[in-house]
Structures are given as C-alpha cells and as structure tokens.
Amino acid sequence: MVIPIPNSSSSPELEVNDLTALRSQRSGEGLALNQRYLNRQLGRVLQTLGFDREWVRGEGPYLIDSTGGRYLDLYAGYGVFALGRNHPFVKQALHELLDSNPPSLPQLGVSGLAGLLAERLVQLAPASIDAALLTSSGTESVEGALKLARAATGRTRILYCERGFHGLSYGSLSVNGNEEFRAHFGPFLPGCEAVPFGDLEALAAAIEPGDVAALIVEPVQGKGVYVAPDGYLAGAQELCRRSGTLFILDEVQTGLGRTGRFLALEHWGLDPDIVTLSKALSGGYVPVGAVLTSRAVFDATFSSMERSVVHGSTFGGGDFAAGAGLASLMVIEREALVDRARAMGDLLMELTLPLVERFEVVRAVRGLGLMWGLELGPPSGRAARRVWEAVEHRQPGLFAQLITVPLFRDHQILTQVAGHHMNVIKALPPLTIPEQELHRFAGALEQVLTGAESRLLRAYASLGLGLGRRALRAR
Numbered sequence: 001m002v003i004p005i006p007n008s009s010s011s012p013e014l015e016v017n018d019l020t021a022l023r024s025q026r027s028g029e030g031l032a033l034n035q036r037y038l039n040r041q042l043g044r045v046l047q048t049l050g051f052d053r054e055w056v057r058g059e060g061p062y063l064i065d066s067t068g069g070r071y072l073d074l075y076a077g078y079g080v081f082a083l084g085r086n087h088p089f090v091k092q093a094l095h096e097l098l099d100s101n102p103p104s105l106p107q108l109g110v111s112g113l114a115g116l117l118a119e120r121l122v123q124l125a126p127a128s129i130d131a132a133l134l135t136s137s138g139t140e141s142v143e144g145a146l147k148l149a150r151a152a153t154g155r156t157r158i159l160y161c162e163r164g165f166h167g168l169s170y171g172s173l174s175v176n177g178n179e180e181f182r183a184h185f186g187p188f189l190p191g192c193e194a195v196p197f198g199d200l201e202a203l204a205a206a207i208e209p210g211d212v213a214a215l216i217v218e219p220v221q222g223k224g225v226y227v228a229p230d231g232y233l234a235g236a237q238e239l240c241r242r243s244g245t246l247f248i249l250d251e252v253q254t255g256l257g258r259t260g261r262f263l264a265l266e267h268w269g270l271d272p273d274i275v276t277l278s279k280a281l282s283g284g285y286v287p288v289g290a291v292l293t294s295r296a297v298f299d300a301t302f303s304s305m306e307r308s309v310v311h312g313s314t315f316g317g318g319d320f321a322a323g324a325g326l327a328s329l330m331v332i333e334r335e336a337l338v339d340r341a342r343a344m345g346d347l348l349m350e351l352t353l354p355l356v357e358r359f360e361v362v363r364a365v366r367g368l369g370l371m372w373g374l375e376l377g378p379p380s381g382r383a384a385r386r387v388w389e390a391v392e393h394r395q396p397g398l399f400a401q402l403i404t405v406p407l408f409r410d411h412q413i414l415t416q417v418a419g420h421h422m423n424v425i426k427a428l429p430p431l432t433i434p435e436q437e438l439h440r441f442a443g444a445l446e447q448v449l450t451g452a453e454s455r456l457l458r459a460y461a462s463l464g465l466g467l468g469r470r471a472l473r474a475r
C-alpha cells in the first residue's frame with residue numbers, strides 16, 4: 001500500500017512504501033517534526049540545554065548521533081534499557097518470534113508465552129506472590145494494583161508517600177506525591193492521602209481507623225533517589241498486615257536487578273501483597289508490565305466467570321511483549337546482571353562518595369545498586385550563596401543543570417535531574433555498563449564539579465542566570 005505523507009514545508013511530498021527509505025529520506029527532520037506535530041515545549045527545553053542531538057542508533061550503553069558522537073546513556077530511557085540498547089539476545093529472540101507468526105492476543109483464548117512469563121515472574125517473586133496480571137506500562141500496572149486492592153478489601157482509602165511517583169494516568173496521578181505533576185489536573189480519585197516517606201508514626205496514625213485498602217510505596221523513590229530508611233518498609237508491611245491493608249511495592253523502576261537484587265524488596269526480606277513491574281522487563285523493545293499478587297487478591301477481582309474480563313486491556317499479555325519479557329529475564333540470568341548491578345553499584349558509590357568531602361556544593365551521594373543520585377546544595381560563602389539563591393529563585397533546581405549540561409556537552413554523558421525543583425543528579429546506568437565507563441563518569445563528574453566550584457561566581461552569574469532567563473522565556 002502506498003501512503004501519501006502530507007506535505008511539510010521542508011520536504012517534498014513523498015510516497016512511502018518502504019520504512020527504511022522513509023527513514024533515510026527524512027533523516028535530520030526529527031526536531032522539526034517534533035516541533036510541528038509533537039511536544040514543542042519539550043523541543044524548546046532540549047534546544048535550551050543543548051540536548052537536541054539527532055540520534056541515529058543505540059548500541060549497549062551508548063546513543064550515537066548523526067555526527068558519529070557516542071554518548072554514554074546513564075538516563076537509560078528512565079530505566080527501560082537495563083540490558084543496554086538493542087541487546088543481541090533479545091533482538092534474536094524477537095526476530096525468531098516474528099518469523100514464527102505467533103497467534104498473539106487471541107482474546108477469547110490464551111497464549112502460551114503469557115503463561116510462561118507469568119510463571120517465571122511468580123517463581124522469581126517472594127512466597128506471597130502466586131499470580132500475575134500482564135500490562136503494557138508502569139502506570140497501567142499501578143492502575144491494576146489500585147483496582148485489585150479496592151476490590152480485595154472492599155475499602156476505598158489508599159495511602160501513598162510524599163514525593164512518590166507511580167505514573168501519570170488518573171489513578172496513578174491520584175497517588176503521585178509531586179505537586180508539579182498534579183497541578184491543573186484535579187480533582188483526583190477520592191480516598192487517596194499522602195503520608196511522609198519513612199515516617200512509621202504518621203503511617204500508623206493514617207492506617208489506624210482500619211479502612212485503608214492499600215499503601216503504595218517505592219522501595220527507592222525515583223524522584224530524588226531516596227532509599228527507604230532502615231526499618232521503614234518492614235514496619236510499614238507489619239502495620240498493613242495488622243490492619244488488613246494491602247502492601248503494594250511499586251518496583252517499576254527498582255525491579256529486575258536495578259538495585260542489586262532481582263527485586264529491591266529482597267534487601268529487606270519483604271513479602272508484599274502486590275508488586276508492580278514494567279520498564280526493564282521490555283528488554284528495551286516491547287512495552288510490557290506486570291501486577292504480581294497473591295492468588296487471594298487476584299481472585300477477589302476475577303471472582304466469577306461473569307467477572308473474568310472485569311479488568312485488563314487489549315494489549316496485555318501479547319506474544320511480543322511476553323517474549324521480550326521472557327528473553328529479558330533470560331539475559332538477566334545468563335549474564336548474572338543482578339550480581340553485576342550490585343558490584344557496579346558498589347564501585348560507583350566508592351568512586352563518587354568522596355565527592356561529598358571534596359566539594360562544598362555536593363551534599364550527599366546516595367542510592368542502591370545502579371540507582372544513583374548526587375544532591376547539590378548552596379555553598380557556604382556569602383557571595384556564592386547569594387548568587388546560588390538568585391539562580392534558584394529564578395528556577396528551583398537549575399543548579400543541577402549546570403552539572404548535567406557540561407557532562408553532556410563536554411564529556412558525552414547523558415544524566416538527568418532527578419525531579420522538578422530539586423538539585424539532584426540521577427543516573428540509572430544499564431546493568432551491562434562497562435566498568436571503565438563508571439570510572440570515566442566519576443572522573444568527568446569531578447572535572448565538571450571542579451570547574452563549577454573554581455569558577456563559582458562567574459559560572460553562577462553568567463551560565464546560571466542566562467539559563468534561567470532562557471528557561472523563563474521558554475515557559
């Protein structure tokens with residue numbers, strides 16, 4: 001079939017019958033197309049920060065641009081590329097699956113691959129888990145978890161943590177502890193209440209009336225990279241158990257080896273009622289997620305033949321998603337990536353923890369496994385502090401961009417700021433990252449921090465205020 005593409009000002013009308021030809025004929029138009037048809041404010045941010053490269057390929061931990069520049073990708077697509085990009089084993093498995101013409105999504109029928117993925121996930125999860133609901137994203141897993149929790153308990157209240165992030169669809173947004181994501185979208189699901197992360201007393205008080213369906217919490221909060229304090233998660237699980245509240249661990253980001261255990265919950269020996277997964281399960285290829293539950297919780301929703309399709313979605317459990325999930329689990333096992341994440345995480349911490357002593361602006365380095373964050377704070381000198389405050393007044397969290405921008409521009413390393421209005425730099429390296437690249441990252445970070453500190457006033461005043469002005473203009 002020939003599909004005419006509507007004319008754009010920069011390119012002639014094109015008849016498309018070959019995807020490869022289309023990509024090559026329209027190469028270099030990515031940003032222009034984005035600005036015309038997609039998210040133009042994001043495009044402005046990329047241009048302002050100088051992140052507007054034209055990416056042409058992904059190879060393991062690297063993104064490659066149109067000039068051949070190789071960038072170390074410590075953003076990893078928000079954690080999707082735990083195996084690196086285009087892992088050869090997953091690629092081969094998906095090629096074979098494509099060539100086998102699988103009977104994906106029969107709907108009134110079952111697929112063997114979905115069952116095999118569910119079986120493997122249950123085997124790898126704690127004893128409390130014996131069933132899985134397959135989804136296509138993190139937020140969809142969270143929506144499923146919230147619905148199952150209400151159905152299983154017959155209660156409506158749901159507790160979530162301040163700063164918690166669980167996705168951006170309405171249920172997930174209703175348990176999102178970051179105001180900047182919620183503004184303009186209310187009202188939210190009734191019955192959802194925030195509790196401070198790490199505060200067992202506050203949790204006990206909120207749970208006390210005995211009408212809470214579930215607590216949802218990330219073992220390591222992605223926004224800001226905050227690891228649950230010692231005793232918090234075990235204590236929270238215990239409080240939930242005592243009051244018939246379901247304990248939901250959102251492992252969409254922390255799951256599948258990221259923290260140095262297959263599931264982060266293993267660090268604390270937890271036995272939750274529900275675990276949500278997604279991101280890395282995709283192998284970086286096919287969106288997939290899972291809600292892992294006890295059989296009792298699962299069956300409370302799917303409680304009769306009449307209710308057998310009461311929750312789900314068209315794409316949940318498709319053969320390509322399940323195949324990508326199974327192949328990714330095989331890679332994690334074959335390449336011992338959980339142990340590798342632990343060892344590389346220890347190394348990254350060892351290389352970067354001394355930065356706290358070395359640099360006044362580095363307040364903390366924290367994380368678990370290969371989920372890593374570095375928090376910046378104002379320097380103590382009065383003049384420098386005043387400029388910091390001026391920069392932060394213009395746009396809170398701007399200082400962190402003064403580190404991520406030169407890391408990208410001068411060292412070809414892609415990192416992220418760990419949330420709105422926070423001066424935390426975050427890295428989610430692929431679990432396959434070569435050891436020497438961690439050394440290179442630590443060295444680059446030290447150089448950038450040295451530059452920032454030695455040119456403190458000048459850097460703050462010119463780059464900081466310049467960026468601030470441009471950012472304000474871009475709003």
Ligand SMILES: Cc1ncc(COP(=O)(O)O)c(C=O)c1O
Nearest residue numbers: 137138139165166167222252253
């Ligand atoms: C802990 C957690 N839960 C849920 C989500 C939402 O996942 P998705 O973006 O696939 O909807 C995210 C995404 O970053 C996440 O980190």
